[in-house]
Amino acid sequence: MTELFNTYNSIGKNISNRIKYFKSVWDDADEKKLFQELAFCLLTPQSKAKNAWATIIKLTENGKLFKGNSVSIAEDMNLVRFRNNKSRYIVKAREIFFNNSNGIRETISEFNSVYKKRNWLNKNIKGYGLKESSHFLRNIGFVEDITILDRHILKNLKKYNVIAEIPKSLSEKKYYEIEDKMKEFSEKISIPLEHLDLIFWYNETKEIFK
Numbered sequence: 001m002t003e004l005f006n007t008y009n010s011i012g013k014n015i016s017n018r019i020k021y022f023k024s025v026w027d028d029a030d031e032k033k034l035f036q037e038l039a040f041c042l043l044t045p046q047s048k049a050k051n052a053w054a055t056i057i058k059l060t061e062n063g064k065l066f067k068g069n070s071v072s073i074a075e076d077m078n079l080v081r082f083r084n085n086k087s088r089y090i091v092k093a094r095e096i097f098f099n100n101s102n103g104i105r106e107t108i109s110e111f112n113s114v115y116k117k118r119n120w121l122n123k124n125i126k127g128y129g130l131k132e133s134s135h136f137l138r139n140i141g142f143v144e145d146i147t148i149l150d151r152h153i154l155k156n157l158k159k160y161n162v163i164a165e166i167p168k169s170l171s172e173k174k175y176y177e178i179e180d181k182m183k184e185f186s187e188k189i190s191i192p193l194e195h196l197d198l199i200f201w202y203n204e205t206k207e208i209f210k
Contacts, residue, residue, distance in 0.1 A: 001189070004160065007199055008191060011208065015198045018208050019143055026141030034104040034140060035097060036060060040210065041136040042089045042127045043080045049209050051079035066094065089127035096124065114142045130175045139210055143194040147179045156200035157182060 008015075025037065036056050043052035055077050059065035064073050070087040077083035097104050111117045114137060121133035128136070134146045147153065154166045157178065162185045167174055186193040198208055 001160070004189070004191075004199065007203065008195070011199070011202055012195070014208055015195050018198060019194055022139055022143055023141040025139065029140070031097070031103045031105065032060075032066065035094070036065070037139045038093060038097075038104065038125070038136050039065060039090050041132045041139065042093065042125075043077070043086055044135065045127075045132065046082070047080040053210060055079050065090070066098070086127065089125075092126045108140075114145055117142065118146060129170075130172060131170070138194070138197070145183075145193065147182050147193065148197055149175055149178055149182075152204040153182075153197060153200045154178070156203055157185075160185065 025033065029037075039059075040052055040056045043055055056065065058076050059068070059073060062068075062076065064076060070084075070091045073090055074083045074087035077087055080086060097107070107120070108117050111120060117137055118130065118133045121128050121136060122130055125133070131149055135148045135150075137146060138148060149170060151166075154163070157163045158166050162181050163178055167178075170178075182196070183193055186196050189196075191199070202208055
């Protein structure tokens with residue numbers, strides 16, 4: 001546990017700055033920026049976050065993120081796994097938010113809790129589960145009360161005896177159970193949940209990214 005607190009003391013300011021940035025996205029972003037973040041979280045499963053973001057930047061610069069079909073998008077997704085499926089997910093998500101009057105901001109704002117926002121994303125965005133829905137919400141400023149249970153987080157939860165083992169699969173029921181345990185651990189050690197997430201990420205990657 002000493003290691004955990006030492007890490008927090010050394011990177012706490014960076015974590016606070018990163019969270020401020022996430023919150024600024026919701027305050028300042030237009031629909032295209034919000035969609036970049038949504039599409040980024042579609043690309044991250046089983047792929048490195050930096051590669052996913054580099055792909056989003058490339059697709060933005062060449063115009064394919066907002067105008068390309070799934071085949072043309074997939075051509076520029078060699079840095080991420082399952083690019084054919086993920087390119088189709090991008091197009092489906094784009095159709096939801098850009099082919100009708102309700103954009104991302106308006107849709108998200110309809111729900112008065114982060115849990116309801118996450119539930120809608122989980123049920124309506126093809127390629128999203130609870131992890132990806134939580135990741136997107138965190139990256140656009142909704143940082144409190146939800147967790148991003150990726151392999152880095154789960155590994156650290158096991159390390160600190162929050163969970164007995166890393167589950168082979170993560171059903172919704174299991175996700176909620178582990179999320180509750182992480183919340184309890186956060187309260188017990190008096191480190192905010194959203195900070196703990198980034199500490200665990202840093203423990204595995206030695207950086208604070210997205």
